[in-house]
Amino acid sequence: MEILILAEAHDGALHRMTRETVAAAQALARDTHLTTALVVLGAAPNAVADAAATLEADELLVATDPLLASGDSDLMAEAICQVVRAEHPTYLLAGHTYRARDLFPRVSARLAVPLLADVVAYEMATEGPRFIKPMFNGRLRAALVPNTARPVIVTFQAAAYAPDAARPGTPPRRDLTLTLDPARARCQREAPVAPATGETVDLSGAERIVAVGRGLGSVENLPVVRDLAKALGAELACSRPVVDAGWLPQSRQVGSSGQTVAPKLYLALGISGATQHLVGMKGSAHVVAVNKDPEAPIFDLAEYGVVGDLLEVAPKLTERLRA
């Protein structure tokens, strides 16, 4: 009866979100009195296994297969199913990464087990842990309860736990074998493509950021926020909808599919504060928000807020800053 944490690689090293998941697993293990096991699967995941070997867990399980080199989701799902059938875990935890989103529904379907995705916390109830998840664009949260099918797959949202909260340790290593059938891979994958160069903007180094969301209204209003960013000595950033609408390039996006930033000042204009955006900026030292909607979730994160139209407030700010 154990908690398996599935490690993920990022740039050949251990993914930051795996460390965060280990922190969550260590807490859950204490509350449920279950053991933990880190699981590393890959073609030749030596660096990942070495990093995982420095984290506190009851065991480190490593399984390799050259077929996992392509990153194919069907093959990885099969590998996970084999590990689950051999180890009979109670929980299978992982970070809610891009790969996780393409991967774990397959495992859920094949094993007929619940997948509680993108959770931010858990709480102990009489019947066991309940998992907390933001819903409805961040306006409400839900407590989710799995049924009796095991394992329960849980993926954790970025920064729900701190990576440094994962306690160090020296788990004993056990190697597992996999028997993967290449015919299970239904997709042909080409080589991954790097982000388009053109305007590469490193927002992560900016001390001040002016970020704009849907509230901008139209691309014609861009000068309003550009002027404010200039007056503030800030970089201009945006949420995903602004990129989807073609108003700003992807290089300026902050959020789960853009950059993660932690500036001294994050001025959010016309941004509602949906989860996908918050994960990219909740590390900011000071958040100030301007939004027409007083109930916008962004205000939950903001130290200071103005309920108003950014198209009215921003020009006034620019004026005052220039004075």
Added chain:
Amino acid sequence: MKIAVLVKQVPGRDGVLRPTADGSWFDEGEVAFETNEADTYALEEALQLCERAGGGEVVAVSLGPERVQKSLRDCLARGAGRAIHLLTEASTATDPYTTATRLAALLKTEGCDLILAGVQSDDLSSGQTPLLVGEFLGMATATLITATELLDGAIRVKQELEGGWCQWLTLPLPATLGIQTGINRPRYPTIKGIMGAKRKAIATVAAAELATAPPLQRLDHLFVPRKEKRTVMIEGSADEAASRLVAILKNDLKVL
């Protein structure tokens, strides 16, 4: 070519949602509903794929209460050929596995070449339904798709990876795809489309009649999140608020 598009009707993104007294759902009373944003991109992609292929049928499918007919009618107005309404109460459809089981049971006999859906819905945001449906139907699947290219008996798609990276995959047909926002520019319904939609068929099927598995998870309760920070709201006109804010940035936060 036949493409099914799974659409979900969700509460509009603006506005307050209040949990019911027991927290089992939210009070739908005053809420304005709309088609889930990512699904509008999926519908547009389906329409464009048929156009590029020189023909085909787009079938819009939605699981939910009576009100989802409005979203289906909107899909018809934009160009879907027909629609299927899987009737069930929204508050009971909170397990993606059960929802996907029902959708798959419905689509099993349709013989679709492609099934498209938005990557996730803005209400429950579990992000699993498209892949689960594909798995149950034995189709090749991929989510986070930002471009599609139809080939002979296959489809080449661009998948979003972390940090702005992407990867092209080729899937054999039939396939199920989770479509990402921003993949295209969804068309508006034309007057002609809206009038024509009235003559197109929406078939209604009771979800409970379809083979279904018991839920693997349940939503115990919804609640309003506790505020992490006590936000100081700056009152006054735009000018007054701006003036006050600059003083705060300079003197209190010291970020200028």
